[in-house]
Amino acid sequence: MRSWPQPHVPELPGRAPALSVIDTRTGERVSVQGADARLYVCGITPYDATHLGHAFTYVVFDMLVRTWKDAGLNVNYAQNITDIDDPLFERAEETGVNWRELADSQIELFRTDMDTLSVLPPDNWVPVSDILDPLEKSVRELLDEGRAYGLTGEDGRTDYYLETTDADYASEHLSRFDLINVFRENGGDPDRPGKKHPLDPIVWKGAVGDDFRAEGAKAGAWRPGWHIECALIGRDYLGDTIDIQGGGADLVFPHQEMSLMHMDDFHPQVQVRGQMNTGMVAYEGHKMSKSLGNLVLVSKLLQRGFEPMVIRLALLGHAWHSDWEYTDEDLGRAERRLTRWRRAHHTGGAGARQLLEDVRVRLADNLDTPGALDVIDAWAEENEYSDDREGAALFKDMCQALLGVHF
Template identity: 45%
Template sequence: MKAWSRPQIPTLAPDPAMPRVHDSASGVSVEVGRGEGPARMYVCGITPYDATHLGHANTYVAFDLLQRVWLDAGREVIYTQNVTDVDDPLLERAAATGVAWEKLAAEQIDLFRTDMEALRVIPPTHYVGAVESIDWVVTMVQRLIEAGLVYQVDDPQYPDWYFASSQVPTFGGVAHLDREQALAVFGERGGDPERPGKRDALDCLVWRLERPGEPAWDSALGRGRPGWHIECSAIAVRTLGEEFDVQGGGSDLLFPHHEMSAAEGTAVTRTPFARVFAHGGMVGYEGEKMSKSRGNLVLVSRLRAAGTDPMAIRLVLLAHHYRADWEYTDADLVAAQERLLAWRGAVADATGFPAGSTIATIRGALRDDLDAPAALAAVDAWVAASAAVDSDDTGAVADMATAIDALLGVRL
C-alpha cells in the first residue's frame, strides 16, 4: 500500500545527541535510536473510518517529531505503520452506512493521506494494510501453534483460533494491570473475555473463521480473517525485524493491543518485541475523550476545508506535550493562528535576533521526551527578542526558519 508524499525537509548540521522518551513498560525515560543500523519504529495506524480526527493527528504528529529528531541526529530511520483495513468496527460502519467496506476503507485511507501531507508528517517507510499482510499473519499463527500457544476455541460452529496469552511469561509487562483491571479494559477495547470455550478469559483472537456476509480469505487455518493484535505483530516482525526501538500509539492502545502484540511477537521470536513502548495522550472535546463511538470528532479535513492553515493545526497539537491528555477548544486554534502569524512575521524580516542558542534549546527540548511546548516557547522568545532588539544578524532568520521546519515540521 502506498503511503503519502514526503515533505521536503531542510537539514541542519547534525546534532548526534539521541532522544529520550518515556517508556510505558518501565515507567522511566529511555534513550532510543542509538546503535548499529537504522533507528526502527512501529506506530499503529488507523482503522479507516472517521479519519482524520485530532486524536489521530495528535499521535502521528508526536511520532513525526521523534523521526525528525533521529534525522537531525544523522540517523537513518525505518518506520512502519499499519492500516487495519478489515476489522469489526469498519464492517459495522460500512453496514450502517450502506457503503461497501472496501470502498469505505479506500476513501478514508485516501483522506488520511491528504491530511498527513497537509500536516507535513513524514510518511512511513512501510505502509501496510491488514488485507495485504494476511499471509504474514497466517505464518505467525502457525509458528505460535507449533509453540503450543494458539488453540481453537471449543465452539462447534465457529472454532476460531486464539492466542494463549497467559502462557507467555512476559505477558503483563507492558501495561502492568492486575487481572481484574485487565479483564475490564479487555472487554471495553475489542476483547471478548466472556466468550465460552476459551481457555482463559484474556486469550485473544488471532484468526476469525468466516461468518455469513463477512469478508474472508482461504488459509491453512481455514477460511477467515486476522484478529487485530496479531496483525501488528506480524507486520512489525516482517518489516522491522525481531526487535526494534519503539512501539508507538495512543495511550488507549497500551492494553490490550500493545500488550497482546508484544506477547505474540516475543513468543515467536523469543526476543523482546520493542525496546520502548511510547504512548500519546488522549484528546478530548466537549467534556469527553474524542472518539468515533461518541461522535465528538474534530476532523482535520473539515478544519482545512474551512480555510484553516494546516500549519496552525499542527501548532495546536504541538502546544500540548504528546503524553498529556487535553481538551480541544476553539481558543486552541485561535492561539495557534496568532502564533503562526507572529512567527511568519518574524521570519519575513531581513534580520533577527541571533538564533544559535534558540536552536540548541529547541533541540534539547525535543530530545527530552519530545517536549514540543518547550520548543514552541523557545521560538516565541526568539520572535519577541527579534522584535525588541535591533539586530543586524542576516543569517538568523534563515537559520530559524530552517530549524522550525526541520525540527518542528512547521513550514513558515
C-alpha cells in the same frame, strides 16, 4: 501501499543531542543505542479518519522521527493499516457502502491529511489485506505447536486464540488496570465459554456467510486478530530490535501488550526497548471517539479555513504524554503564534544559531514540543526587528526541518 509525498526537510548545521524519552511501561528514560532507530506505530482502522486524536498521535511520532534524524540516526519506521476489522465492516453495513470502498476512501483521506500536515511518511505502510497469507501461516504454526486453540460457536464459526497464563499479565505496569474489564471494553471476549484463560487474545476469526471476502483469501474466509497483525509487521519490517513501539494511550492494554506477546511467539530474540503512548484528546468533556460521535476532523477544520500549519502548531503545543481537551482557542493561540513567527522571519533573525541549539535541547528532553515552542516565542519577541537575513533563513529552515512548520 503507496503512502504520501515526502515533505522537504532542509539540512541544518550541526547535530542534535541524543533524544531520551520516558518509557510508558517502566517510567524510565530510554534512548537509541547505535546509529539505527526503529519505530513501530499502530496505524488507523480506516473509517472516521482523520480526527484530532489521530492527528496528535501521528504528529507526535513525526516529531520523534525528525528529532532522531536531526541527531544523525538512520530511521526505519513501520506503520500498519487495519483495513480488515469488524468495526470497519459494521460501519460499511450501517452506511450501505462496500467495505473495501469505505476503507480505500478513508485511507486516501488520511493520506491527504498527513500530507497536508507535513507529516513524514513511514518507510513501510502496510495494510493487513496485503499480509493475509503470512499471517495465516503464523497462526497455523501456533496451532501446530500447541500454543493456540480453536473454539467453535453455535453458528459454526471457529475462532482461534493464543493460550496465555496469569504470568503473562504480571508486569508491574499492568497493575493499574482492571484487566478483565479493560479487555472487555476494547473488543475482547473474556466471558466466552471454553476459553482456557479469560484474557487469551484472538489470533484468527472464522467467518460465516458473506460477512467478509478478500481477494485471494483462503477457503473459510478467515481474518486475523488485531494484535497479531502488528506483531508480524514489526517482526518482518523492523527485525530484532524495535526502539519504540508507539500509539495512543488507549492501546497500552490490551493491544500493545498482546502484540508484544505475539512478537515473542514469532521471534523470541526481538527486543522492544521502549514504548510511547500519546495522551487522549477530549472534546466537549469527553474523550474524542467514534462511538461518542464527538470527533473533530482535520478535513473539517481545513474546510473552515484554518491553515494546516495552524492545526499542526495547535497539536505541538501539548506534551505528547498528556491528556488534553481541544477547544477552538487551541487554534486561536496557534494562529497568533504563527503570525508572530512569520513576522520575526521577515524582520528579524539575529541569534538564530543559538535558537537552533536551544530548540534541539528541548526536543532531546523527552520530546518537549511545548517547551520548544516557548523558546521560539521568546526569541521571536526579542529579535523581531534585528534584520539578520542569514539568521532569518536559518530560522525558517529550522522550523521546517525540526517542527514540520513551513511559512
